[in-house]
Amino acid sequence: MNRGTFLVYNKKILKILEKKTIKIILIPFLLLILSTILTTNAYALEKVIANSADWRDVYSAMLYASLIEKQPGLFLTSAKHSTILLYSISKNTNGTLIVSSRTQPYIVNYKSVMDGQGYKDVEELVSNRINLDLAERVFREKNIKKYIIVDDAYGYNALSVASYAALAGYYVLFANERNIAQVDAFLQDVDPTEVILFGQVDEAVKTRLQKYNPEIINKGDRFDNNIEIVKRYLKIKNTQQTLMSNGEFIEASIMSGQDPVIFIGRTAVPPQVQEYIKESDFKVAVLIGNELINSATTIRRQLGISVFVKFAQGARNPEGAIAAVEDLDKFPMPRYNLNMELFSIIYNKATNTLWVTYHNLANIGTYIKGTITLNVDGQQVVVGDQEPIFIDKNQYKTITYDAVLEGENITAQIYTLFGEGKRSLENVLQGTMNVQIVEILDNSKINITSVVYDKNNKQFLVTIQNIGEVDVYVNVELLDLYINGEFIIISSPETLLLKPGEKITLKVPAELSELDIQNNPVIKVKAYYGERENSLIKTAYAEFAYNEKSPDYIFYILVLLVIILILLLVFGRKKCPHCGTKNSRTRKRCKKCGRNLYEKK
Numbered sequence: 153m154n155r156g157t158f159l160v161y162n163k164k165i166l167k168i169l170e171k172k173t174i175k176i177i178l179i180p181f182l183l184l185i186l187s188t189i190l191t192t193n194a195y196a197l198e199k200v201i202a203n204s205a206d207w208r209d210v211y212s213a214m215l216y217a218s219l220i221e222k223q224p225g226l227f228l229t230s231a232k233h234s235t236i237l238l239y240s241i242s243k244n245t246n247g248t249l250i251v252s253s254r255t256q257p258y259i260v261n262y263k264s265v266m267d268g269q270g271y272k273d274v275e276e277l278v279s280n281r282i283n284l285d286l287a288e289r290v291f292r293e294k295n296i297k298k299y300i301i302v303d304d305a306y307g308y309n310a311l312s313v314a315s316y317a318a319l320a321g322y323y324v325l326f327a328n329e330r331n332i333a334q335v336d337a338f339l340q341d342v343d344p345t346e347v348i349l350f351g352q353v354d355e356a357v358k359t360r361l362q363k364y365n366p367e368i369i370n371k372g373d374r375f376d377n378n379i380e381i382v383k384r385y386l387k388i389k390n391t392q393q394t395l396m397s398n399g400e401f402i403e404a405s406i407m408s409g410q411d412p413v414i415f416i417g418r419t420a421v422p423p424q425v426q427e428y429i430k431e432s433d434f435k436v437a438v439l440i441g442n443e444l445i446n447s448a449t450t451i452r453r454q455l456g457i458s459v460f461v462k463f464a465q466g467a468r469n470p471e472g473a474i475a476a477v478e479d480l481d482k483f484p485m486p487r488y489n490l491n492m493e494l495f496s497i498i499y500n501k502a503t504n505t506l507w508v509t510y511h512n513l514a515n516i517g518t519y520i521k522g523t524i525t526l527n528v529d530g531q532q533v534v535v536g537d538q539e540p541i542f543i544d545k546n547q548y549k550t551i552t553y554d555a556v557l558e559g560e561n562i563t564a565q566i567y568t569l570f571g572e573g574k575r576s577l578e579n580v581l582q583g584t585m586n587v588q589i590v591e592i593l594d595n596s597k598i599n600i601t602s603v604v605y606d607k608n609n610k611q612f613l614v615t616i617q618n619i620g621e622v623d624v625y626v627n628v629e630l631l632d633l634y635i636n637g638e639f640i641i642i643s644s645p646e647t648l649l650l651k652p653g654e655k656i657t658l659k660v661p662a663e664l665s666e667l668d669i670q671n672n673p674v675i676k677v678k679a680y681y682g683e684r685e686n687s688l689i690k691t692a693y694a695e696f697a698y699n700e701k702s703p704d705y706i707f708y709i710l711v712l713l714v715i716i717l718i719l720l721l722v723f724g725r726k727k728c729p730h731c732g733t734k735n736s737r738t739r740k741r742c743k744k745c746g747r748n749l750y751e752k753k
Contacts, residue, residue, distance in 0.1 A: 198245045200225035201237070203262045204253035207402065208304055208326055209282040210483045211314070213251040214407040216286040218318035219294060224407040225251075227483055228258040234265060243270050250276040251286070283326050284338055290323055291342050298322045298346040299339070301353060301361065307485035308399030309351035311406060311413070312378045315395070316385045318409025322348070329356040336360050351377055355636045355665050372638050373575040374399070375422045378415040382428075385412040392435040396448065396459075398578070402483040403440050405462070411438070416447045417571070417578020424575055429455050438462055441480065490514045492570045492581050495548060495686065497524075499557055501591045506535060506557075507689055509550040510568075512543040517641070519543075521577055522551070522568035526587070528559040540574045542629065544643035549680065550687045562587035594683050596624035600694040601655070603630075603675050605664065606701040612642075612660040613701065614677055618650035625649055625685045628658050631676040635668050647685060673698050 202213035202225060210227045217225030226241075228234050241248070248271060250262050259265060263276035279285045290296050300317055302309045304326040317324050327335045332354070339347070339361070347366040349358065351374065358368075371377055382394070395413045397406055406413050414437075416425060429437075434457055439448045442463040452459045463480065491513035498507040506526070512518050520543060523536040535553035543549045565584050569577035597620030604613050614628045627647040632639045644658040664672070675696050680688035726735050726749055728742040735743055742749055 199241055199248045201248065201250045201262070202227035203234075203250055203257050203259055204228075204282070205256040205258060206253055206282075207307060207483055207485050208310075209251065209253050209256075210402055211310055211324070211407075212283045212286045214402060214404070215314060215317060215324055216251075216290055218407055218409055219290055219296060219321065219323065222409075224318075224404040226404075227402070227481065228262075229481060229483060231258050233481075234259045234262060238266065238269060238271075241271070243272075245271065245273075247273045248275070250274065251282055252276055252278045253282065254278050254280040281334070284334060287323050287325060287338060294321075296321055296323050297342055297344045299344050300324045300348045300350050301327050301335075301357065301366070302350050303328055303353045303357070305486075306351055306374070307487070308374055308415070309377065311397065311399045311402065311485065312374065312415065313350050313381050314407050315409050315411065315413045316381050318407060319385060320388055322346070327353065327357045327361075329354045332357050332360045339364060350381070352636070352638060355667075358637070368637070370637055373424075373573045375415055375425055375573075375576055375578075378413075379424065379428050382412045382414055390433075392433055394434050394437050396437050396439045396444065396451075397441070398444055398447075400485050400487050401441065402485065403480055405438075406440060416444060416451070417576075418444065419446050419580045420569055420578050421447050421450050422571070422576060422578055426451075426455060429457065436460065441482065488514070488516050488572055490516065490518055490570060490572065490579055492518060492520065492543075492568070492579070494566055494568075494581065494583065494585065496588065497564050497566075497585060498588045498590055498687070499555070499562055501589060502593050504554060504556050505689070506553040506555045506587075507550050507687055508553070509548055509687060510543060511548050512545060515545050516572060517542060517544045517643070518570050518572060519574050519577065520568050520570040520581075522566065524553070525565040525567075526555065526557065527563045527565070528557050529561065531559075533557065540577065542641040542643070544629075544641075544645075547627070547643065547647075548686045548688075550682070550689050552689050560589065562589065594689055595622050596620050596681055596683050596690060598624055598626055598650070598679060598681050598692055600628075600677055600679055600692055602699075603677055603694075603696040604699045604701045605662075605669075605675075608701075610661065610663045612662055612675070614644070614658045614660060614679075615655060616650065616658060616679060617655040618652055621652050622683055623649060623651060624681050624683065625688060626658070626679055626681040627688060628660065628677055628679045630660055630662070631678055633662065633675075634671040635662065635664060647688070649685075669698065 200213055200217035202210040204210055214225045226237055228237060252262060263274050266274045298321055300313050300322045302324060310324055313324060325335055344364060347361060347364040349366045349368045351370055369377060369380055391411060393411050395405060395411045396416050397413055398418050399415050437451060437457055437459045439459055439461045442461055448459045493511045493513055495509040495511040508524060510520060519540040521537045521540045526533040533555055535555055541551060563584060564587050566582055568581040570579050570581060571577040599617045599619050601617050602615045606613055612630060616626050618624050625647050627644055629641055629643045631641055633642060642660050642662050644660045648656055648658060650656055675698055677694050679692040681690050682688040728735060728745060728749055730747045731742060731745040733742055733744040735749060740749060
């Protein structure tokens with residue numbers, strides 16, 4: 153019975169009931185039953201399929217399916233995959249929703265493909281704003297009014313909250329400074345009961361959504377944020393099993409809400425994650441994908457919990473050679489490709505110091521924390537970093553260690569952790585290399601004289617003076633700037649050369665809002681310098697009260713003079729007392745009548 157027939161049939165029942173005295177009692181109950189049945193029939197779905205090359209569309213469709221049907225959806229990963237996927241869907245499926253990108257679908261009109269294969273009740277949603285369209289749909293169908301807001305620039309944050317959102321009934325909205333007006337308009341329409349801002353989001357997003365009194369979860373590190381959301385999951389559903397991922401791909405079990413998802417590094421497990429697992433009641437970890445075997449091995453050996461690897465699924469294509477298994481369906485997420493190299497290791501006998509120079513090859517600032525084991529004639533000396541050290545994108549940095557080494561053949565074993573945050577050291581750089589021995593002195597000297605903020609150009613201006621007798625190369629960092637709710641380090645993009653006695657200004661780009669300015673009363677500066685450009689082995693540190701660059705009064709005065717001259721030329725003409733024609737002030741006779749302009753009428 154279709155919906156229209158159902159309505160006609162039940163109108164007849166209502167007419168019959170209207171003649172009976174019991175209608176006052178029965179009609180409200182009947183209407184409630186009819187409403188429930190109609191709603192169920194209208195939105196009954198068994199499968200949701202994402203047909204898009206955009207991870208945000210895939211994520212939104214998967215979460216929508218988990219919220220509606222309590223099971224994750226399916227997704228295409230290529231045009232070829234569109235036919236393979238159908239082998240896993242029964243022809244008797246009651247209701248399929250295809251969510252297709254208008255601009256980036258893998259298959260155009262995928263509905264026609266399913267219709268042609270005999271599938272029934274197939275609907276296709278084609279849109280270029282799938283995240284918001286599904287938000288409206290899940291509000292209508294399930295009255296979901298709880299939202300987690302993430303910035304789509306950080307895909308791992310969306311994955312971090314996925315399992316909790318599916319379990320606790322939150323829909324995840326992607327918001328940035330470009331689409332915040334649309335997100336705000338949607339939220340005004342639905343009148344949300346809860347709003348959570350998760351991870352780093354634009355200042356414009358925070359400001360616009362302040363009226364919803366959002367809860368902010370941002371501890372400045374993606375692993376710490378992930379641990380916080382796992383704790384919230386466990387308050388709702390206590391379990392001894394967890395999934396493990398590095399947040400670089402979408403997979404069905406991650407989106408299901410059945411188990412919490414803990415982030416681990418690609419090649420290492422961050423210390424806070426190890427500590428949390430030790431303190432938790434987890435007994436079993438399921439690793440999604442076999443790319444993280446090294447990290448999983450660390451967890452099993454050091455933390456003592458059982459680790460299983462989910463790396464394949466049963467073969468779906470019945471044609472061709474028999475295949476026992478297929479790779480998991482995984483949709484890639486945007487990620488930062490960190491790349492660090494060891495540039496050189498030099499031991500300076502003149503100062504008994506070891507110079508270790510790293511080169512950040514990535515286009516993103518990176519933190520490192522190294523341990524160097526030196527082997528000298530059978531003896532070992534170990535040096536290392538107490539705290540993570542920042543290296544800005546595409547820059548070199550030399551770290552010095554005090555070490556007394558006697559011998560001519562020195563080798564170094566390097567084990568350096570690195571990552572995008574101080575507590576996100578998930579990558580490992582390791583190897584062995586010979587140490588170059590030199591005997592030189594660095595006589596460079598500098599002084600940090602001032603730091604001011606240039607509001608107009610959105611940059612700090614750091615003035616450095618060479619107070620030594622030799623040329624010096626210098627680069628500067630601003631430490632612990634509190635911008636948009638997060639402590640960050642910003643480095644000057646270039647290393648400059650100063651001659652003896654010379655004073656220069658290094659520019660450090662930084663966009664500060666008025667709130668950021670209030671939150672940074674003191675500016676901390678660290679300068680790295682030395683006689684060799686790729687070996688800035690010396691450091692200087694200074695603190696300055698926040699100060700803004702004074703307005704350029706000479707520039708404004710010149711502009712004002714130009715304006716006055718223009719006004720004089722335009723409005724300073726002399727009117728002829730005889731014919732009324734306006735003449736230039738430099739003229740003595742009227743250009744029209746030729747009479748003397750200074751002659752009285």
